[in-house]
Amino acid sequence: MRTSSHLVYLIALPLFSAALLLLLGRIADKWGHLLATLISATTFGIGVAEFFSMHSQSGANRAVTQKIFEWISVGNLKVDASLLLDQLSVCFVLLITGVGTLIHIYSIAYMDHDKDRRRFFAYLNLFIAAMLLLVLGDSYLNLYVGWEGVGLASYLLIGFWNQNPAYAVAAKKAFIANRVGDVGLSLAIMISFAQFGTVSFAGVQAGAPHASPVALSAIGAMLLLAAAGKSAQFPLQSWLGDAMAGPTPVSALIHAATMVTAGVYLITRSNFIFDASSTARILVVTVGVITLLFGAIVGTAKDDIKKALAASTMSQIGYMILATGLGPVGYAFAIMHLLTHGFFKAGMFLGAGSVMHGMEDEVNMRKYGGLAKLMPITAVTFGLGYLAILGVPPFAGFYSKDKIIETAFNQGGGKGILLGGAALIGAGITAFYMTRVVVLTFSGARRWKEGAHPHESSILMWAPMVVLAIGSVASGFLLSFGSSLVNWLQPVVNASNSVGGKELMNPWVVSLLALAVVVLGAGYAITKYRTVEAVAPEKVSIFTKAARKDLFQDDVNDALLVKPGKALTLGLVATDNYVIDGAVRLVGWVLSEISDVLRKIQNGYVRTYALIMLAGVFIGALIIWVVTV
């Protein structure tokens, strides 16, 4: 395997810049954002250079490693801090640094009025460093460090405006939900070490075929739990909607394009585990299908534009997770959808940010309407992303999402019908809620609140949106032309070129079906939302009410976890107060009661002391006399 000495700069540069900006403080206020953007662009440059040097090699020789230092060497556990850049991680490196740089540029304008802009950029660079470590680590333990790092960066950025208590709570919620997933990842690492004696990807891959099925299923389930936490999948999905409390560029970068897809990366990276365990695969597709429908349904009822997009992100990642559970054929399609989604969803989030910027931070879509004329660039770029997510040919989503639906159908039997059908219905609901977002925001009557002066954003903001819109248009075709991505990933994930299994339906039939449900969903949304009131109607069906409340996800968590947890802590506090403190206080009380009695002897009269002394001497003499005589 080739080695390189440049990989470490991918992580070290943004980490150094983050530390610099945080340590220098207000001195760096003037140029902090420029440095951070420059560093991010530099990492993108390194990524592109590495990609081309990789591209010039033949398939098996493409992976590059770099050992930074020996990290842990205890008994049998030997872990080096070393990096691995292979065909899979280079996709992520380009996505993270590319989209990351665009969002840095966008944020310069978006955060212009914020007095803490330097701190924001420091956190963004911290995130870039952690996310790159996550995808470049060559062992589960290295990945874990990056995994925790992005969790921290996500927490800091969601709670960036933590002077608002609700935002601070949202940050905490995201962090805690992620911790649950992190427990899964750490358990998976421990089981891997117990089973294989190593935690490196290569070592686990070599041992996986000989491992016991139970252990493999356990590792798979724990990895899935980790992925569910980080990627907001069922049952740990509740944090993503609240995470929209963060500034919009954060939502675009972390909660749409990169960090939330880390779960998909984890499962794809661990393909050898999931290939060997059908139980784990079934769990994965179940979680994927539930989440893609869950997110889509929640998305239909959200009036907050960012929350609608967040629900959509959850649903789209559900598609990716579903694809990774479909066996070797699915990984490449999952990654393809991940990349195209990175473009169109980040683009739409930036569009939402642009709209909010023009509408004085109003997020309620019912207060928008008719913005297309005033914000033409935002409307067009958002529209291209919209067409991409719907899967309208020839936009990006058509290539990636249809492949996933097709692969799901081709699983065969009832399972195939079930998975494919669910994915198809999901596509229809996606069309419905995305059309709703577009119609409410850009067309129809102007329902603005008093004093709103919507205007197109500055070039620093719309230029990244244009680049991402181009990606939304072209990335799908580029990635699937001649099966380029599938062939590229072949050495890592063993993906085969076909969509796997026996073809249940002709691919064209699947595409036509998907297009039909999309048209149906979009058409229904257009007729339903052509005219709306600025205030959400109260009298709605029970389903709408449920979707508005996120299908009761918070109530369920509250009843199942928060309340028992609170009861437990209250019980422990009571035990501490009454049992442990009680025992300590009892000792003190007994002593003080005894001393209350004894202190009466000390009455302060010299004669009493003299009498006691005399009595003592007399008794002492008596004892000596009795003993000696």
Add this chain to the structure above:
Amino acid sequence: MDISNYLYLSVILFTIGALGVLIRRNAIVIFMCIELMLNASNLALVTFSRINGNLDGQVASFFTMVVAACEVVVGLAIIVTIYRSRRSASVDDASLLKN
């Protein structure tokens, strides 16, 4: 005369002294009672010296006298000071350390 009579006298003197310490309140009287007890023990020591036919007891009584002299110096000084500040030589009144 039987030599043990000196010992009886010593016991009687000591008992009078001890009772005086226990019963009286005036510091001066208590002080004198303590002197009485010391001298009673001196008498006992000298008597023992006589009985045993050596000088150990007499030497010990000299030590006692020295200690008694020192005690008078310190004790009287304390008593006079207390009397000056409190206008009373009663030991029961000097109970500031109580509580």
